[in-house]
Amino acid sequence: MFPRSVNIPDNNSFFLFGARGTGKSTLVKQVFGQKSHYIDLLMAKYEERYALDPDSLYRDVKGLDKSITHVIIDEVQKVPKLLDLVHKLIEETSINFIMTGSSARKFRHGGANLLAGRAFERSLHPLTFQELGDSFDLDQALCWGSLPNIFKLSESSDKVDFLQSYANSYLKQEVWAEQLIRKLEPFREFLVVAAQQNSKILNYSNIARDVGVDPKVVKTYFQILEDTLLGFILEPYLRSPRKRIHRSPKFYFFDLGVSRSLAGQITVHPKPSTSYYGDLFEQFIILEFFRLEAYRRRDYRFFYLSAQNNEIDLIIERPNQPVACIEIKSIEKLTPDKLNRLANFYDAFPEAEFFCLSRDPNRQQFGRIHALPWSQGLLEI
Numbered sequence: 001m002f003p004r005s006v007n008i009p010d011n012n013s014f015f016l017f018g019a020r021g022t023g024k025s026t027l028v029k030q031v032f033g034q035k036s037h038y039i040d041l042l043m044a045k046y047e048e049r050y051a052l053d054p055d056s057l058y059r060d061v062k063g064l065d066k067s068i069t070h071v072i073i074d075e076v077q078k079v080p081k082l083l084d085l086v087h088k089l090i091e092e093t094s095i096n097f098i099m100t101g102s103s104a105r106k107f108r109h110g111g112a113n114l115l116a117g118r119a120f121e122r123s124l125h126p127l128t129f130q131e132l133g134d135s136f137d138l139d140q141a142l143c144w145g146s147l148p149n150i151f152k153l154s155e156s157s158d159k160v161d162f163l164q165s166y167a168n169s170y171l172k173q174e175v176w177a178e179q180l181i182r183k184l185e186p187f188r189e190f191l192v193v194a195a196q197q198n199s200k201i202l203n204y205s206n207i208a209r210d211v212g213v214d215p216k217v218v219k220t221y222f223q224i225l226e227d228t229l230l231g232f233i234l235e236p237y238l239r240s241p242r243k244r245i246h247r248s249p250k251f252y253f254f255d256l257g258v259s260r261s262l263a264g265q266i267t268v269h270p271k272p273s274t275s276y277y278g279d280l281f282e283q284f285i286i287l288e289f290f291r292l293e294a295y296r297r298r299d300y301r302f303f304y305l306s307a308q309n310n311e312i313d314l315i316i317e318r319p320n321q322p323v324a325c326i327e328i329k330s331i332e333k334l335t336p337d338k339l340n341r342l343a344n345f346y347d348a349f350p351e352a353e354f355f356c357l358s359r360d361p362n363r364q365q366f367g368r369i370h371a372l373p374w375s376q377g378l379l380e381i
Contacts, residue, residue: 002131002148005295006122009344013097013115015076018124019229019254020170023148024100027124028072032098036070037061041078054081061089070096077101081083090118100168103228123229126255127151129375133292138359142270142280145257163261167191181221186213190221194251195262199283201248201306215245222251230254232290237303237315250288250304256280272330281330285357286314288378310344316381323352324381327369334360334371342369355381 004027008014018024029038037060041047050057061071071089076082076099076240086097097119127146129136135151144150147166153159170190181187190211197207202222204215211218225231231254235249251272253259260266260280270277286302293300299319316324327342339356345369346354354369357377364371372380 001030002127002133002135002151003162004124005128005131005292006120006124007295007297009096011096013101013119014087015119015121016098016100016124017121017229018100018102020102021149021166022124022126023146024102024124025074026148027100028074028100032070032072033069036072036098037064037068038072039074041073041075047078048084049137049245052080054079054085056200057082057085058089058229061093061095064095068095070098072098072100074100077103081296085099085117088117090115109356123294125290125294126287128291128295129378130292137273138281138284139270142256142277142284143260145255145260146219147255147257151255160261160266163257163266166258167262170228170230181224186211186217187224190218194222194225195253197251198253198259198263199250199279199286201250203248204206205338224371225251230258232303234302237305237312247338252283252290254287256283256287259283272332278330281359282313282328285328285374285378289316289381293377305345310341312342312345321353323349325349325354326377326381327351327354327356328374329356329358332359332361334358334364336364336366339369339371343367 001023004023006016006027008016008027008031016024016028025040026037036090039046039050041050064071073082083099090093090097099119127148129141133288134148149162150159153162160196167306168222171191175181175187176184190207190213193207193210204218208215208218226233231252234250234252237247238247241366251261256268260268263321268276270280289302293302301317303315303317305315311329312325314324314326316326318324325342327339329338331338336355342354342356354370355365355376355377356371358371359374360371361373362371363373363376
């Protein structure tokens with residue numbers, strides 16, 4: 001198992017959220033296995049038992065051996081009522097509760113008890129380049145993504161099968177089984193279109209026309225993807241949050257392998273110097289920033305900016321630091337003419353720091369732009 005960067009509390013209850021397959025169960029079992037009682041709500045017999053009789057959790061925990069210090073409830077969103085019992089048990093016992101979940105929708109939209117601060121919140125993502133260490137390979141990451149199970153497979157055909165089945169099983173187990181949508185077929189078609197639009201500015205009306213549903217339904221679908229931790233919205237940068245509501249965001253799926261599979265492109269091998277490779281490299285860098293922020297918890301906020309045929313790939317608001325304006329390029333040799341688009345924003349951001357992250361191994365300075373090898377840039381910014 002690769003070492004994970006998430007900061008796991010040892011002496012406090014916590015939620016661990018993350019999409020299916022990111023390694024939540026493996027991680028908590030490894031850290032707390034010797035001193036924990038494990039409840040897997042993906043198993044039908046446990047889900048049924050606790051759904052019919054939530055109070056049985058109270059009786060079970062009260063009867064545990066004194067050596068047990070942690071109770072792990074895997075996929076707790078399956079039976080949200082258990083959180084009321086967890087709340088009571090936290091108040092009455094010294095046991096810490098670890099609650100994993102691959103969907104936050106029932107919690108956030110169903111009025112579930114989130115324990116009023118008695119449990120911390122953490123998130124787990126596909127493996128970062130740092131976590132992979134010497135096992136990291138950029139071209140492999142762009143092609144297959146970085147879900148932990150990918151690294152158990154050596155054959156490309158097996159990786160294709162895994163990623164294709166992941167999408168199908170997720171639809172059945174998470175979206176459809178949890179009754180998050182009324183009709184499966186339009187949502188299935190939406191996933192394909194959404195994956196093809198990955199990292200692009202969203203046009204809800206165009207997507208609705210392609211899928212055959214109302215634009216309001218499309219917005220709901222994207223919300224479901226966020227709530228089931230399959231991706232995140234990147235808002236346009238405007239100094240007034242109120243105005244952001246009226247500008248179109250971008251959407252990023254949480255893993256490149258999954259998004260490529262959903263888009264029907266998983267058998268296409270990305271080749272350097274192509275626009276497709278460049279798009280994937282940009283998506284990879286933004287995903288890495290998102291994951292690093294989730295683990296380091298520095299309250300960074302991410303945006304993009306598109307104005308007058310120019311675009312800043314990523315803008316980061318950093319507390320007590322200048323705004324970071326970032327251009328992402330997949331080229332191996334960076335020259336000044338490649339940075340004209342970013343330099344056009346000097347006047348608009350007089351106090352900002354400008355960066356370009358690329359595959360060029362050399363650290364350089366072009367005017368106000370710090371040109372960094374992508375891995376150094378991720379860690380320094």
